[in-house]
Amino acid sequence: MFTERLHRITAAGTGRGYTRIRLADGPMIYIKARPHSTELDEVYLAPGLTAPGTDDWEAEDDELVLTGESASGTLYMDVPAEAVGELITEHGGEHAIQDADFPPVGYQIHPAKDGRYPVRRGTQRLGYMACRARVWQVIPLGGTMWSGAFATSEEAADHLLKRAEAADKHSAQRAEWVLRGALAECGLPLTRGSQAVIGQGPTSWVQIDVLHRSPYVTGDEPYVLVYLRRQDDEEEMTLDRVVTDADEWVVLLGSGDDTQLPGATFTAADTAALSAYVVDWHRDPEASWTAALAADHARRLTALNTAATRY
Structure with missing residues (x-):
């Protein structure tokens, strides 16, 4: 206890x-x-x-x-x-x-081990603190150096908590963490991907694979890519910036041979619909692929007809 x-x-x-x-x-x-x-x-x-x-x-x-x-x-x-x-x-x-x-505070101080007190927020580890030369110093989780000169253990622990809260606030705004939060209830593993594209800069996305389901009839493994872009910039593909109202989420449906189809787009705020789309895809990847293929064919046909009427 x-x-x-x-x-x-x-x-x-x-x-x-x-x-x-x-x-x-x-x-x-x-x-x-x-x-x-x-x-x-x-x-x-x-x-x-x-x-x-x-x-x-x-x-x-x-x-x-x-x-x-x-x-x-x-x-x-x-x-x-x-x-x-x-x-x-x-x-x-x-x-x-x-x-x-x-x-009452938002952190918990655990018993010292080798002079270091673990500080946690529930199950999340925030770092350690230690009493050195009558002052308290801290080292955040993942840090490499002790810092600070706090008069009390409470001040030291509170400092670690505030660091974590500031990091949460910053991370929560980034597209990757907004997306991860939106898809958390899906229960599907998300894998971050990134690539440097010549003339475009770095790109990033998350990939979602199906779990315990048969591949497409072609034998290819289905997957989904999700990323953020500005609505007026079809070249952007990122998860590494803050989400704005001018953005949209893009879903690409893929297969094992790297063939990709546009699946759907959602406004920046409509993450609930995005999550529902991913769940439906996972329930029946073949049906989602067929619908996306038909929609892509219709878009191409419309584009051809529009171009033909111009000449």
Whole structure:
């Protein structure tokens, strides 16, 4: 069981006073600890709590003056944080309602390993932080150098969270991530492709292959390419810029011999229809290919007739 408040306390410390943790079944644990410590200086168990009879728990005193009032409980010294976490778990974890000294945040600090605290946002790893020469430094996921000089562990973790949020905001605007988000519910694997085209520059797209289905009657494997372009620029083929209202999504239907047909186009905002089209294609690639072939033939015939009337 993840004891979020305990992990934040062991990283940040408690100062000169006690910080308390309310357990899920009601009782309180009071903790006094230095920052960046795997062993808590003092742990006071309020009445109703009994410590395990292990060497990790050695009673110091049966009476304790706490917050100016006499309190009947048991005080323990130098208790490993891991042992306190086990006791909290035995009582159902940490209560949802706690003091406001550690307000809710969007990150979680995990126990230190080799002096490094993993920081996560749910299941997403944001990076690590460590206490070095009395200041906290961070290294984001994928980074190669430690940086920063934060006064507290909370500031360091918050910095990693803000970096991740800024990256999310930037990535969410790029066509590739807009497209991936739109097609996520399809459950189909997306493979990014890219190529440098002479006179045109780099191109990029995603490819989607059929899963567990027979190939076309010709024996070729069906696939789909999806990319973004400006509505007035048929040469553009990209996923590497921000989506605008002047853009459209293009779907190409392909086969194993590199034959490709125009499948459909959708406005930049109509990603739901785009996703539905891909799902329909995957359900019956042969029918989608036949329809695209007929539409392409009709377009070519219209173009020929239009050209003929001009002369």
